[in-house]
Amino acid sequence: MSQTLSEYIKEMQQRDEDQPEFHQAVEEVLTSLWPMLEENPEYFDNGIIDRLIEPERTIIFRVPWVDDAGKVRVNRGYRVQMNSAIGPYKGGLRFHPSVDLGVLKFLAFEQVFKNALTTLPLGGGKGGADFDPKGRSNGEIMRFCQSFMTELSRHIGEDLDVPAGDIGVGPREIGYLYGQYRRLSNRNTSALSGKGLSYGGSLLRTEATGYGVVYFTQRMLNTRSIGIEGQRIAVSGAGNVAQHVVYKLLQLGGIVVSMSDSTGTLHSPDGLTDDQWQAIVELKNSKGGSFKDLDQHNGLHFLEKQTPWHLECDIAIPCATQNELNGDDARTLLDNGCQCVTEGANMPSTNEAVEAFQQARILFGPGKAANAGGVAVSGLEMAQNAMHLHWNAKKIDERLQEIMSCIHESCVEYGKQQDHIDYVKGANLAGFAKVAEAMLAQGVI
Ligand SMILES: NC(=O)C1=CN([C@@H]2O[C@H](COP(=O)(O)OP(=O)(O)OC[C@H]3O[C@@H](n4cnc5c(N)ncnc54)[C@H](O)[C@@H]3O)[C@@H](O)[C@H]2O)C=CC1
């Protein structure tokens, strides 16, 4: 390869100038892969990297819908079908005003590597819309979902592309999306995952991402003979992933000192109790409230507009959104003695933060490995649908734990250094090995 890494990155940035999140995700992966790629020029000669960073297909469409006042609104919908070398495109849908093509390309790119790590035959994709569900009525959400699916339905299917939830797309939205898909296709299939239990959903899909994050954290801690019990843990976010991370940590005796939302951080110096967790879940899932509105009793403090990263903790688990933890936050966490960071969200740490954690040789679990439990149980949902069966929670939890162990082992195998495990390198190399092998075997497509 005649180009250097920085020349390659620069060329990519010039091709699509307004996609900073996508550039960041690619740079993080290529920094890990580059020495191996230089030793194995066949990957460049076969255009594997050029093909990995170019989506197989991108669909952009108009989503017109009528609000409660009778006014016609128009949003922009997307599906990025990134790579299907190892299986049908798979990955969530995000409804949030910050959604654009660059954000979805970063998420789809990460998803390709993540899905390869799960051991299941799943390609990578991601989609969504710049629609803000906040403050919208049930009827408005339903009409939006129906309009979105009217176009998306032409591009998905159980062996083609299987979307699921992500930020702003939970059980209610999946229900409306699936209803419209079923109506249009006249078939009951596994074209979406994260479905309700009464219409083909899998037990534990709701919990799987959060539980998987904790199982991965346990396996990283085990390499240093540490357990979760008694550890002080700062968690960010308060949505699907954060809620189930916190639930599992409390079950295992962890002391959870924070959760957060876009209004600020809820600090619990003595650790959240089960009752407080329950009240937070109710606030978020039933009332759609903000932490600033929560009755702060029993030792809970609201830190307005603050993230949790200045709080003293042994473990930090960011579960909100991309780039929520920067270089300064990383240095503060390290100064305060944090020994382990596990990414529940997708790319919550900036590349500067990742570098600081790696230089300090603390345990750092990147999202594409640590939060893969959700998509893995989506894969199990697809398997159950294909067999017209329904597995019990024990079986799914066992499979989830097995998969998280396999992902951890792959990271160790590919990321083992003399004195530590580089989980970033391990996850990137292991994911790449599987996808690149499949691409090479299938020719230039
Ligand atoms: N739901 C899933 O199965 C999976 C989700 N993820 C990732 O986990 C992260 C969270 O997703 P979900 O929990 O599903 O979404 P969600 O919509 O259920 O929750 C998102 C949460 O993050 C909070 N949040 C958003 N922006 C914030 C900000 N700027 N500061 C603080 N908090 C903020 C929101 O208040 C909300 O509580 C995302 O990065 C998503 O891509 C990753 C793997 C699977």
Ligand SMILES: O=C(O)CCC(=O)C(=O)O
């Ligand atoms: O279950 C799925 O397909 C969605 C998972 C997802 O979007 C993610 O892993 O970020």
